[in-house]
Amino acid sequence: MTESTVPHDAGQPGRTAAPGLDARLVVDRGAFRLDIALTAAPGDVVALLGPNGAGKTTALRALAGLTPLTAGHLRLDGAELHRTPPEARPVGVVFQDYLLFPHLTALDNVAFGPRCRGAGKAEARARAAEWLDRMGLAGHAGARPRHLSGGQAQRVALARALAIDPRLLLLDEPLAALDARTRLEVRARLRRHLAAFEAVAVLVTHDPLDAMVLADRLVVVEHGRIVQEGAPTDIARHPRTEYIAQLVGLNLYRGHADGHTVRLDAGPAVSTTEDLSGPAFVAFPPGAVTLYRDRPTGSSARNLWRCRVAGLETHGDQIRAELTGELSLAADLTTVAAAELDLHPGAPVWAAVKAAQTHAYPA
């Protein structure tokens, strides 16, 4: 639960031999300047989150070697990659629209990397087949990309990037090209694959939900700078900018679903509109929470918890209240409403959320 907004110093001694990623990326492009520091240990999944034009994709391209660094450094498992061309970096990339080679089959797309990195034809294809099998795509090995669904194409792209055994996996808006229905399923699958990946993964997204579900750590980038970084729940509780408050503010819980109810690991159950079973996430935005001084009667909300105000933060004419108690959550309300409720740290409140405003999905 630590947060750090101060970029790491460029050439810290003693870190060069550390495994994982240690980078300071500086890219000047006319009026725009990207300057961010990123460190991650093997096994970490870091999400670069930010609005369009914040410099996320530039950072990703710089990590891949597709955009040269103006200054800074880039070390991966102790090796300096600053001047290494992209084809020689142990970096796998899943592009936003996948960029699967349309003239090659799924198998040959995945075998392309191993082949370029010195494997024989048969060996490369065997490895590719293995990866497709792991992605549940063994039956689509001979298909051309245009005959694959969005979710299948995404998995082929992931297999293609992983087939070169990268020490750094980069994903650019991995779910943006998918429709809402496919997105849920692909996100759950991707989460499992990322959890199993033993090296560093960095993903870029503008969707806070994707970031929170997929990543262990969020790095929020605005105007080429890191404005906040830390664990997803931590950032949701303590947004440091208006943008984060509006976009990242999300109550997110893990639990076990059984029909329209998700029993949270944290304690209480939450009613949802989705019908699920097994491990699941439940999320709802702070704006969906209604607060009451007294237990509401006749309220249709079935998700009702007794809480206490732990803290209050003002953002413009909005106040974010941090609550503890039966369930820890964040709630947004207007300053007027806060005054009427006489909210102050330690004050007891009832928090209610309509099932229709929650969002449950498989973990």
Place this chain on the structure above:
Amino acid sequence: MTSGPAAPRTARPRPPGRGVPLALLAPALLGLAFLLVPLLALLVRAPWRSLPEQLTSPEVWQALRLSLFCATAATALSLVVGVPLAWLLARTEFRGRGLVRALVTLPLVLPPVVGGVALLLALGRNGVVGQYLDAWFGISLPFTTAGVVLAETFVAMPFLVISVEGTLRAADPRFEEAAATLGASRFTAFRRVTLPLIAPGVAAGAVLAWARALGEFGATITFAGNFPGRTQTMPLAVYLALQNDPAAAIALSLVLLAVSVAVLAGLRDRWMRTA
């Protein structure tokens, strides 16, 4: 015109008010007529009665064979050097690229006869480069079939380069980046990713170049001369026949036309449709 069980018995009605506007149709038809009427005139005035006799002469087939061989060889040569040149122009940044592109297209505006003279000055027995080819390797290009291929390549390659460069510019360069992240060198990315992606454009450029090479006259006769079986291609045979036997010239032209139409239509169906 019906499409499916629910289609009405009458022909499918056209959406209202979506006819071809006259302002486009009239000039389009005029343009078509302008292109077709001269060809029709050839057919109308063709010496049909003596045609079988004209066409059984061995010289005709000799010239046709040579034409097809040389045009194909010139296209192949254009591909080997023209596609990389197009890549250079489309995918790299260097000073004077605009000038280089203009120079590449110069043979398009140069009268072919001037092109032939320029080739003589460059590759002739006493040419700037040719004198060394002759002195060191004993290679003399004028008056040879190789000379015909070179002359045709000189005139036809710009068509290929321009066509391929346009296709390359339209192709997504990020596929090359994706290949790079997978470990492909720029050459491997070009060979295994870019080239297959732009194949339809390369094919279209090759067809253009082939057609241009097949009809080449000025540069060929100036650089390679005119000798039956060695450098006399169909256009040369046609031109010389025109001097005193217009009927034979028309017959030869018909053969050239028929062969080109057959080849171009065949290629179009096979290659262009996949584009």
Place this chain on the structure above:
Amino acid sequence: MIRSAHRTRRSRRAAGAAAVVVLALGGCSASGTDSAGDAPSGTLTVFAAASLKESFTALGERFEKEHPGTEVTFNFGGSDALAAGITNGAPADVFAAASTRTMRLVTDAGDTAGEPSTFARNRLEIATVPGNPHRIGSLRDLAAPGLKVVLCDRAVPCGAAARTALTADGVDLTPVSYEQDVKSALTKVALREADAAVVYRTDVRAAGDKVQGVQFPESAEAVNAYPIARLDNAPNPAAAKAFVALVRSPEGRAVLSEAGFSAP
């Protein structure tokens, strides 16, 4: 026409004094400018064989000076191509061909006004690179192995003439190329791509010091006659008549002889 040169001589704004001087030199009566009836004026279009380019251009300039207000436009090209143009209705006043056979194409089509008359003759000559390094002295020398010789194609007059001369001499010659016209045959020698060409004497003369001429006796076997004729549907018959007269005059003959033509 691919090889035709199209040149226009704008009439000079010659001062009256200059015109008088020219008229005096030319020995023409001044009546040409006085009598309104057949005074040549306006544009005159002459289709002439490519080999006549130098001499006819010079004669055209004289014509314009002698007949102020006229403008002579030339279309130089292969005789056969020009004949084809005329029989297909090209608007020309005068046709000068490099062979009687070509002229016959036009007379047979009924496109000439009056009988064509021969105004000059041309002989073949061997053109070699300057200095004649291969010491070519006769047609027979052209058959030497390794020698690169270009001839005109049989379809054009100079090629037919060369063939006649070679046959008369019994020389079996395989050239490296049958050129489409005499100028391109000459160009190959001038650029030293060929060692020798059989061309017209006038062409050797016109090429100046870029080639060297070698005369050979067999050329008498293949002398080309150059006929000239006014055309039936000439837009400018008066000027056509005057131009033909100039070409056939002693003055015209002098210019032609200067270019290497022999008397008819």
